[in-house]
Amino acid sequence: MAKQTTVFVCSECGATSPRWLGRCPSCGKFNTMAEEPVAPAPAAKQAKKPAYSAPRATPLSQVEYRTYERTPSGISEFDNVIGGGIVKGSLILLGGDPGIGKSTLLTQIAAHLSQEHRVLYFSAEESCSQVKLRTERLGLSSDNLLLINETCIDGLEAELDGVEFCVIDSIQAVYTEELTSSAGSVGQVRECASRLMRIAKSRGITFFIIGHVTKEGALAGPKVLEHIMDTVLYFEGENQENYRILRSVKNRFGNVSEVGVFEMTDRGIIPVTDYSGIFLSESRGEEAGAIVTPARTGNRCMNVEVQTLISKTSFGQPRRMPLGVDYNKLVLLLAVLEKRCGVNLGGFDVYVNVMGGIRLNEPAADLAVCAALASSFYDRPVDKFTAAFGEVGLTGEVRAVSYAEKRVAECVKMGFKKVLVPAKNMKSMTKFMDKIDIVPVLYVGTMIKSLFK
Ligand SMILES: Nc1ncnc2c1ncn2[C@@H]1O[C@H](COP(=O)(O)OP(=O)(O)OP(=O)(O)O)[C@@H](O)[C@H]1O
Ligand SMILES: [Mg+2]
Numbered sequence: 196m197a198k199q200t201t202v203f204v205c206s207e208c209g210a211t212s213p214r215w216l217g218r219c220p221s222c223g224k225f226n227t228m229a230e231e232p233v234a235p236a237p238a239a240k241q242a243k244k245p246a247y248s249a250p251r252a253t254p255l256s257q258v259e260y261r262t263y264e265r266t267p268s269g270i271s272e273f274d275n276v277i278g279g280g281i282v283k284g285s286l287i288l289l290g291g292d293p294g295i296g297k298s299t300l301l302t303q304i305a306a307h308l309s310q311e312h313r314v315l316y317f318s319a320e321e322s323c324s325q326v327k328l329r330t331e332r333l334g335l336s337s338d339n340l341l342l343i344n345e346t347c348i349d350g351l352e353a354e355l356d357g358v359e360f361c362v363i364d365s366i367q368a369v370y371t372e373e374l375t376s377s378a379g380s381v382g383q384v385r386e387c388a389s390r391l392m393r394i395a396k397s398r399g400i401t402f403f404i405i406g407h408v409t410k411e412g413a414l415a416g417p418k419v420l421e422h423i424m425d426t427v428l429y430f431e432g433e434n435q436e437n438y439r440i441l442r443s444v445k446n447r448f449g450n451v452s453e454v455g456v457f458e459m460t461d462r463g464i465i466p467v468t469d470y471s472g473i474f475l476s477e478s479r480g481e482e483a484g485a486i487v488t489p490a491r492t493g494n495r496c497m498n499v500e501v502q503t504l505i506s507k508t509s510f511g512q513p514r515r516m517p518l519g520v521d522y523n524k525l526v527l528l529l530a531v532l533e534k535r536c537g538v539n540l541g542g543f544d545v546y547v548n549v550m551g552g553i554r555l556n557e558p559a560a561d562l563a564v565c566a567a568l569a570s571s572f573y574d575r576p577v578d579k580f581t582a583a584f585g586e587v588g589l590t591g592e593v594r595a596v597s598y599a600e601k602r603v604a605e606c607v608k609m610g611f612k613k614v615l616v617p618a619k620n621m622k623s624m625t626k627f628m629d630k631i632d633i634v635p636v637l638y639v640g641t642m643i644k645s646l647f648k
Contacts (some may be wrong), residue, residue, distance in 0.1 A: 201374050203228040206381070206417065232373040242403065263448055266401075269307025272457060272466035273300070275493070276441050277426055278449015281360070284399040285448065286392055286423065288366075290406040290414045291430035296439060297405045300398055300430065300457075300464050302329055303364045304336035312359040314339070319346045319368035319378075333463040345376060346370060348387050351394075358400055363391065365405035367415060370509035382414035392423050401564065417461050420633025421445060423553070431552055434461075438473060439464065440552055449451065454553070471609050474499040474551040482578025484571035486564030487582040488613070489602035490555055496598065496605040500550040501560065503567040507545040519549025519565060521556065528587060528603070535591030536640045538572045558586035559596040560626035566646060573647045581646075582606045585636060593636045595619035603627050615642055 203212045206229055210221030218225050242616055265280025274280050277287065291297045300319065308314045318326050324344045330337045339482040341353060348369045369387050370378035377383070387640075391402050404424070406414045414421060421427050425447040426620045432439035441455035444553060467473065474497060479485060499518075508514070517525040532538040537619065547564060549555050561584035570577050584602055586594040596602075599620040606614045607630045616624060618635035627633060636642045 198212075200233055201230050201382075202206075202233050203382075204231050207340070219557065220644045224571050229385065230374045230376040230380065230591060232386065236615075236642070245608045251411045266308070266312070268304045268326055270300075270466055272455035272577075273304065273441065276428065276443050276453050276455040276622075278443075278446055278453075281401055282425070282448045283401055284395055285425040286395050286404065288404045288406050288414070288424040288429050289428045289430060290408050292408060295430050295432060295462055296457075296459055297430055298326075298334070298364055299459075300441075301331065301403050301405065302326065302337075303333065303335060303363065303463050305340055305360065305362050306333075306335035308332055308360050309340040309480060311356050313341070314360045314362070315343065315350075315354060315358045315361045316364070317343050317345065317348075317369075319366045320364055320575065332461075335463075347372060347379065348390065349373075353400065355394065355400060360401045360403070361474060362403045363405065365407060367407045367611075380413075381417045385419050388416075388420050411452075420648045426567065438467070438551060452491070452557075453495075461611065463633075470497055471605075472487075472498075474553055475548060475550075476500055476502070477485050480576055483576045484567055485576045486563050486566045486570065486577045487579075488560050488584050489554065489555070489582055489605045489614075491557060491598050491602070492517050492553075498605055498609055498611075499555065501555070501567045502548045503571045504546040505540060505568070505571045506546075508542055508544050514544040514546075516545070519546040519554050520547050520560065521551070523562065524561070527589070528561060528568070530592055531587055531589060531639060532565055532572075533567060535565075535638070536569070536643050536648060537641070538569050540568065557596075559584045559602070561585065561587035562593060562617075562636065562639070562642060566579070566615070566642060569643050569647060575647050577646060580610065580612040582611050583636075583642065585615070585620075587619035587639055591639045593617045593638060593642070599623055603633070607631050607633075615645070 203215050205219040205227045207224045207227045208222035210219055216228050219227050263282045265282055266279050267273055289297050297440055298566055305314045305316050321345045323344045326342055347392040348371050364514050365381040366384055370383050371386055374382050395402050409415045427445040430443045437459045439457040444449045456470045458467050484504055486502055487498050487500050489496045490499045515525055563583045566583045586595055586596050595617045600623050603614055615636050616633045618637040621635045624633050
């Protein structure tokens with residue numbers, strides 16, 4: 196009988212089975228068995244290996260300090276998001292919806308890098324001629340870019356001589372012959388990714404790996420894929436709109452709150468440097484339920500519009516639908532508004548939307564969400580040149596936030612007339628007094644009075 200080369204392992208409890216099973220017999224979880232290659236035979240049966248030398252512990256003071264060598268990608272916004280340039284030997288995963296422009300972005304970067312480095316584009320999804328067509332359409336000078344159109348990853352290592360950067364398009368389309376499961380399965384994705392990691396770390400090659408996302412928007416494949424990577428990026432945006440947002444969700448070499456804004460044009464993906472105003476609507480200030488907040492994204496601040504809509508609940512349970520704001524945060528703010536300010540939205544469905552697909556995950560956005568909700572409740576629009584920021588506590592108190600000066604400076608830059616800031620941030624506001632009307636807010640109730648009463 197042929198020797199079995201793969202085994203199915205439960206990703207939850209580690210139980211093994213020679214065949215695939217829908218339900219793990221050990222822990223009882225469904226759909227957790229993934230194929231893996233069988234571990235090599237015990238050492239005694241193998242040819243004699245060199246003796247294993249155990250690593251010695253080193254005091255921290257004697258550890259050699261290595262600075263990370265960073266290479267510019269040619270796209271400034273991309274460099275910003277990954278922390279200031281591409282770190283040698285790192286694994287960068289780029290996830291995004293179909294057709295969002297993942298291949299376009301990485302072709303542009305690969306073409307730029309190929310002017311001075313040896314770059315390999317491993318295309319498992321598109322033929323070499325398709326990639327060439329794209330580089331010509333985008334007008335890229337990429338004569339030195341090496342292309343492979345292949346789906347089996349087993350021969351990749353032999354092609355990597357002298358290569359410094361390699362693009363894998365995409366991890367779900369490649370497979371290794373060690374496993375019998377089809378490309379894109381959990382086992383294949385995990386095995387291919389860990390093989391790329393070994394190559395990256397042992398040979399100092401940087402890999403850009405394209406990954407697909409599931410319908411829910413998470414990266415398809417096992418969670419371990421994200422654990423292996425040094426940097427995980429999401430490329431997002433509405434397909435109809437031309438703006439794209441590049442967001443880092445994990446970065447071993449930099450800040451994860453930085454976002455990059457790009458525009459999809461027929462010449463490819465172009466970074467947007469003047470992003471002021473693109474996250475604000477045309478009809479701002481005319482309808483109730485919207486206000487602007489200076490949101491911090493990494494080291495920058497940008498003015499973003501928060502919109503809310505309330506409508507009478509027609510079923511028993513009122514709906515809460517936040518887009519760009521955390522669900523639990525919205526529920527908490529609704530409770531604060533009800534208890535502390537008499538804005539009772541218990542009988543209303545509440546919808547919140549942050550313009551341009553920006554996610555406001557920082558507490559500083561709380562006050563703007565409250566203001567927008569109150570504006571909907573009183574059906575009174577907020578002036579289009581008014582902004583608000585501040586963290587809201589359960590007592591209804593508005594707490595100080597970081598980067599207050601930068602936020603106000605952004606409002607001044609964009610010609611805003613009034614900004615509501617936490618009273619506890621007022622100390623740093625003196626230099627803006629003659630440029631903008633600064634309203635200190637100690638409680639959410641004060642803010643509501645100042646805006647609507
Ligand atoms: N000839 C063209 N002219 C202008 N824009 C184009 C042209 N061809 C493609 N595009 C744009 O490029 C986008 C596709 O880009 P790309 O192939 O990089 O996406 P992707 O994220 O790699 O998609 P997939 O998941 O299918 O690999 C299209 O949605 C379209 O907006
Ligand atoms: Mg593609």
